[in-house]
Amino acid sequence: MNGKPRILVKGAGVAGMTAAVALAERGGDVTLYESGGRVGAGASWMAGGMLAPWCEAESAPEEVTAQSIDSVDWWADHVPDVTREGSLVLAPARDVGEIARFGRRTSHFQTVGTVEITQLEPDLAGRFHKGLFFPDEGHVDPRKALKALLARLEQLGGRAEFGEICPDEATFDWVVECTGLAAREKLDNLRGVRGEMLLLRCPDVTLHRPVRMLHPRIPVYIVPRADHVFMVGATMIESENAGGMTVRSMMELLNAAWTLHPGFAEAEILEMGTGLRPSYPDNMPRVVQDGKRIYINGMYRHGFLLSPARAREAADLIFGPQA
Template sequence: MTRSITVLGAGVLGLWQALTLARAGHRVRLLECSVEPFAAAASLYGGVMLAPEREAETAPAMLRELGLEGVALWRALYPQLHCNGSLVVASPRDQGELERFAHRTQGHGLLRADELAEREPDLAGRFNGALFFADEAHMSAPDALQFLLDEARRAGAEIVFGVGAGADTNGDNAADVVIDCRGMAARDHLPDLRGVRGERVLIRSTDITLSRPVQFLHPRIPLYVVPWGAGLYMIGATVIESEEPGAMSVRSALELLGGAYAVHPAFAEAEILAFGAGVRPAFPDNVPRAIVRDGGRRIFVNGAYRHGFLLGPVLARTVADYLADGRTGALLRV
């Protein structure tokens, strides 16, 4: 049955919902309060790494299998996805961290120093070895979001920027279904939602070339370096239990930049393009989900935390299946 659907919020969750439901034949209208695309999207503060195996270190077990589905859906959709795997390294004095990480995860192989140098020549001589997660992938957040926006429009979804959540969601012309993907803005309806602050630095370097994400383990400042192409690197790590949306602290900036320098001293000469901080929505168990209310007329898709890009396509398929025939899944609560 074809429905009239309004999707609220044009971050990664809302874009996947609009695209999937438009392709399923529904009449979709996506509303975003910001005038410029992605101006208020917490999605921009992602790496973005599709890393179900590495996320399994701290995430609930079910997210590994769902994350593998998410990677497969991205591979089928996005031609610019970089499928080079990812690396986890540690300094020689912190080899215990690497061993513990290996015991808590699966889907990886152990590389010797020479094998690491073959895959990433600029890391030659830097580390004694690495864990290689061959099936993981990564992408640039701005490029991926723009691609999803363009594909949603191509699928027939109407995208409207600079419009609040009240437009076309109430009154005589209300949509059959409203899918609310507004993150922290939906907290009045989701009282157990909390904010988790994340910070990142965007730099440009012509002195070092990496072809895959590198996660650097350290007892105090574990971080990741994600290549976005054209010499751009996203440096991130911080997970702070805070809903403060302000600018990055000096401490966080020093830790992130110092960690990048520990991965390779050439980053000391990199150009800093931007510091950024955003608040990501999370449920108490850090698992995103779709929550059905009002007999199916309103569905909240929220709690993305660290998993918005990884599980966005899975949540979209979950909602599409529910609307098609009432099917439920691990990420849907009725």
């Protein structure tokens, strides 16, 4: 192979964007293609952007934590505005037993009481009496981060094409396909898992870090963004229904926000959305090689956590392992 390998990356979600940047950093001549018209046109646009390897251990295989410990550093090295203030896990009084269960399944946390919770989040003073604080975690605004990765790709000499017409794959040395459920005819056992989210603006509430509200049936997370905007999301739902949000789901998300702080009762609903996350049966993202075509898929709920590791894996297939 003479000169830089010409690489086509298909898909501008978090898997495609991290792969495109990683490949360009390793010396590839990268073209990014997205049929949806912009970066993050798929499920990544709805993501919470939590960089929480230790919290995810509560319900994910050990490999997720092991492969994502350095994800906060990767994002901080590549995009601005990565917040490294940890994660806070709380539960309403009726579900406080869930705190101990969560703690048994995780590590790298501090058990906190009323005083510590107030120090971490003054707006929650007196509302919760026990929680878990994971100091080494962080979060990022996915929409800003994806746009920043596009700028980084272009800075490295890569280019992006959007629209219905895909570049001719025959003119590239490698094709890296990161197209989510659009690739299910080529990949065995890929399924869609539904996620739901609300964006709220609430000037009366300030949070400094993501807060996970535990509930036996549907844990909910509230992630702060700029200008008193909050993303409220639920864990994954085993459904391929990509329709609008149900009344029940909206009530559960809003109730969780109100339980965290009554000020959310006056919040403005900016956006509501649903998305289907591509997932394999074991919920572990995979890199699959078929000749000169590489698939990165099955990100499940781990897109921002595991996409740097999967991007490195794809780059190693093309360039060889780094020393």
